[in-house]
Amino acid sequence: MNYEREEVKEWGRTICRLRKDGKFHELISAEINVCNLTVSEIATACQTTRATVNKWKFGKAYPQVHFLWRLSKVLHSEVNSLGAFIIYVTKIDDER
Numbered sequence: 001m002n003y004e005r006e007e008v009k010e011w012g013r014t015i016c017r018l019r020k021d022g023k024f025h026e027l028i029s030a031e032i033n034v035c036n037l038t039v040s041e042i043a044t045a046c047q048t049t050r051a052t053v054n055k056w057k058f059g060k061a062y063p064q065v066h067f068l069w070r071l072s073k074v075l076h077s078e079v080n081s082l083g084a085f086i087i088y089v090t091k092i093d094d095e096r
Contacts, residue, residue, distance in 0.1 A: 024091040025059035031075045032057055046070040062092050 011034060018027040032042065032053075043053045046067050055061040056071075063071060072085040 019087055019091075022091075023059065024062065024088065024095055025057060027091065028071070028075075028088075029057045035075055037074065042071070042074055045074040062096075065089075068092075 014030060015027070018030055022030075032039065035042075037045075039050050039053050039057070043050045046053065046063075047070065048067055052061070052063075052067075056063050068088050069085055072088060073081045076084040
């Protein structure tokens, strides 16, 4: 049980670091890796293809705004999806 608690703490530190200093694709990749969904399921929920999600995940492309909104709703709870969307938009804007 202690191991799981430390793992959660480390995950929280990683996300905080990526939100502050990481690239958009690093943040998305980390969030996708810990969610309980496959890339195919995320693609279906976002109404796009696996290849497109992988492009976002590996930094080959940025999602369009409507996909970004859907992605934030898939990866985050209803309460946190707007905050995640704002973080995503800000990161992309800073990188461009």
